[in-house]
Amino acid sequence: MEKGFFSLPPLPYAYDALEPYIDAKTMEVHHNEHHAAYVNNLNKALAAHPGLTYTSVQDLLLNLNHIPEPTRTAVRNNGGGHYNHSMFWTIMSKNGGGEPKKGNLSHAIERDFGSFAQFQEQFNAAAKSVFGSGWAWLFLNKKERLEIRSAPNQDNPLLQEDTPILGLDVWEHAYYLKYMSKRVNYIDAWWHVVNWGQVEDNLRALVK
Numbered sequence: 673m674e675k676g677f678f679s680l681p682p683l684p685y686a687y688d689a690l691e692p693y694i695d696a697k698t699m700e701v702h703h704n705e706h707h708a709a710y711v712n713n714l715n716k717a718l719a720a721h722p723g724l725t726y727t728s729v730q731d732l733l734l735n736l737n738h739i740p741e742p743t744r745t746a747v748r749n750n751g752g753g754h755y756n757h758s759m760f761w762t763i764m765s766k767n768g769g770g771e772p773k774k775g776n777l778s779h780a781i782e783r784d785f786g787s788f789a790q791f792q793e794q795f796n797a798a799a800k801s802v803f804g805s806g807w808a809w810l811f812l813n814k815k816e817r818l819e820i821r822s823a824p825n826q827d828n829p830l831l832q833e834d835t836p837i838l839g840l841d842v843w844e845h846a847y848y849l850k851y852m853s854k855r856v857n858y859i860d861a862w863w864h865v866v867n868w869g870q871v872e873d874n875l876r877a878l879v880k
């Protein structure tokens with residue numbers, strides 16, 4: 673592991689915690705190999721610019737234009753990968769699924785999508801529409817409204833200065849061992865492990 677500013681956060685639960693929806697082997701490889709590689713490559717890229725100052729991975733992603741190429745592309749991809757996966761682990765839980773409890777999040781979903789069912793339909797469409805590798809994102813836009821957007825590779829709404837509160841990884845590495853080419857089955861299963869309490873916290877941190 674490359675020494676540096678960033679480190680791999682521990683998975684907040686056991687590898688098999690999300691069974692049967694997400695299998696232990698996928699979680700192990702995804703966290704221990706894929707996420708670790710993003711952290712390692714981010715540190716490696718930043719090592720070339722010891723004069724660069726930053727406080728967090730968000731800070732880097734919000735200020736990509738201050739980073740010279742080719743480090744900028746490396747930070748976009750690997751910093752994005754680090755940010756996205758760090759969030760992804762927390763928005764899943766063994767006791768997840770269902771719908772958000774009555775509160776800020778359920779209210780915002782109804783206000784901005786009409787209903788939870790319409791939100792889910794739109795999010796599913798975004799996740800299914802990703803061609804190749806990428807993510808589906810629920811985010812708060814600059815007008816403090818919720819929106820859904822898909823993004824290629826490790827891009828996320830921070831690149832448009834919007835703030836993600838929920839993301840779904842639809843790279844094949846996230847599901848192929850268990851679901852093979854059936855991305856739709858993975859997306860359907862994933863709803864059973866969504867940690868709505870964390871998504872609510874993510875939203876609450878943004879809305880005054």
Ligand code: MN3
Nearest residue numbers: 706841843846
């Ligand atoms: Mn991934």
